[in-house]
Amino acid sequence: MSETSSATACTNGPAVIRAENLGLTFPTGDGDIVALSDVNLTIEKGDFVSFIGPSGCGKTTFLRTIADLEKPTSGTLSVNGMSPEEARKARAYGYVFQAAALYPWRTIEKNIALPLEIMGHSAGEQAERVKRTMELVNLSGFEKKYPWQLSGGMQQRASIARALSFDADLLLMDEPFGALDEIVRDHLNSELLKLWARTEKTICFVTHSIPEAVYLSTRIVVMSPRPGRVTDIIESTLPRDRPLDIRETPEFLAIAARVREGLRAGHSYEEGSV
Numbered sequence: 001m002s003e004t005s006s007a008t009a010c011t012n013g014p015a016v017i018r019a020e021n022l023g024l025t026f027p028t029g030d031g032d033i034v035a036l037s038d039v040n041l042t043i044e045k046g047d048f049v050s051f052i053g054p055s056g057c058g059k060t061t062f063l064r065t066i067a068d069l070e071k072p073t074s075g076t077l078s079v080n081g082m083s084p085e086e087a088r089k090a091r092a093y094g095y096v097f098q099a100a101a102l103y104p105w106r107t108i109e110k111n112i113a114l115p116l117e118i119m120g121h122s123a124g125e126q127a128e129r130v131k132r133t134m135e136l137v138n139l140s141g142f143e144k145k146y147p148w149q150l151s152g153g154m155q156q157r158a159s160i161a162r163a164l165s166f167d168a169d170l171l172l173m174d175e176p177f178g179a180l181d182e183i184v185r186d187h188l189n190s191e192l193l194k195l196w197a198r199t200e201k202t203i204c205f206v207t208h209s210i211p212e213a214v215y216l217s218t219r220i221v222v223m224s225p226r227p228g229r230v231t232d233i234i235e236s237t238l239p240r241d242r243p244l245d246i247r248e249t250p251e252f253l254a255i256a257a258r259v260r261e262g263l264r265a266g267h268s269y270e271e272g273s274v
């Protein structure tokens with residue numbers, strides 16, 4: 001799909017995210033950095049959208065703009081039909097960072113309960129939600145442990161549980177598995193797909209890995225730097241039910257080849273990852 005046609009893609013239905021001509025420029029001492037330029041993208045409810053592209057193409061900035069952690073300098077952005085600020089105040093999204101970012105002095109259950117505490121949920125409601133989300137990410141039994149007593153993969157599952165605890169429909173995930181080894185990453189990828197199927201959340205997922213993007217996504221947004229822009233949007237033809245060995249199928253490899261081609265067209269392809 002060309003840059004021009006991607007601008008008009010998928011504009012039917014109730015959009016969770018709608019970006020129109022979105023731009024964000026950071027003024028710095030060394031001049032302006034155009035992190036996002038003319039981004040047009042619509043994400044529908046229940047989509048699993050991955051953002052892939054080389055370092056500096058604006059993936060994190062786009063997620064942070066959705067989360068109202070950055071302000072656009074041009075264009076418009078709506079989240080569940082609201083401004084990003086309104087959506088943040090309405091707790092419309094959960095955010096999972098690259099590092100698990102758990103508080104070391106809190107037990108796992110207390111880390112997961114933190115947003116619920118801040119939102120003023122009763123102790124009973126907190127306990128019920130913590131139990132439910134810990135089950136969802138397969139961490140039951142580890143409630144009283146501290147983060148340092150868990151493996152990296154388990155810590156990241158706890159941070160996913162924390163993002164799910166207040167039941168936002170939208171999950172923003174910024175390279176959540178980037179620091180994990182491949183076996184753990186495979187496992188968490190397939191767990192995440194199951195969780196997505198069970199909860200019907202809308203997920204925006206940043207990754208540098210082509211196989212990860214293809215395995216997880218209903219749509220893959222390819223971005224390119226200088227300035228950061230969307231250069232391709234690839235619709236997945238894979239079924240929603242995806243065993244890990246789907247990655248060996250010709251259909252999977254064909255989509256991966258398309259993503260690689262999209263990255264190459266943005267003059268950003270490097271062998272293996274981006």
Ligand SMILES: Nc1ncnc2c1ncn2[C@@H]1O[C@H](COP(=O)(O)OP(=O)(O)OP(=O)(O)O)[C@@H](O)[C@H]1O
Nearest residue numbers: 026028033035054055056057058059060061062228
């Ligand atoms: N607060 C900031 N001030 C100035 N420049 C910034 C700021 N945040 C990001 N940038 C710049 O904006 C561009 C996009 O950054 P961003 O972190 O969104 O890229 P990315 O695609 O997520 O990269 P990576 O894959 O390395 O995480 C980069 O050139 C980055 O240096």
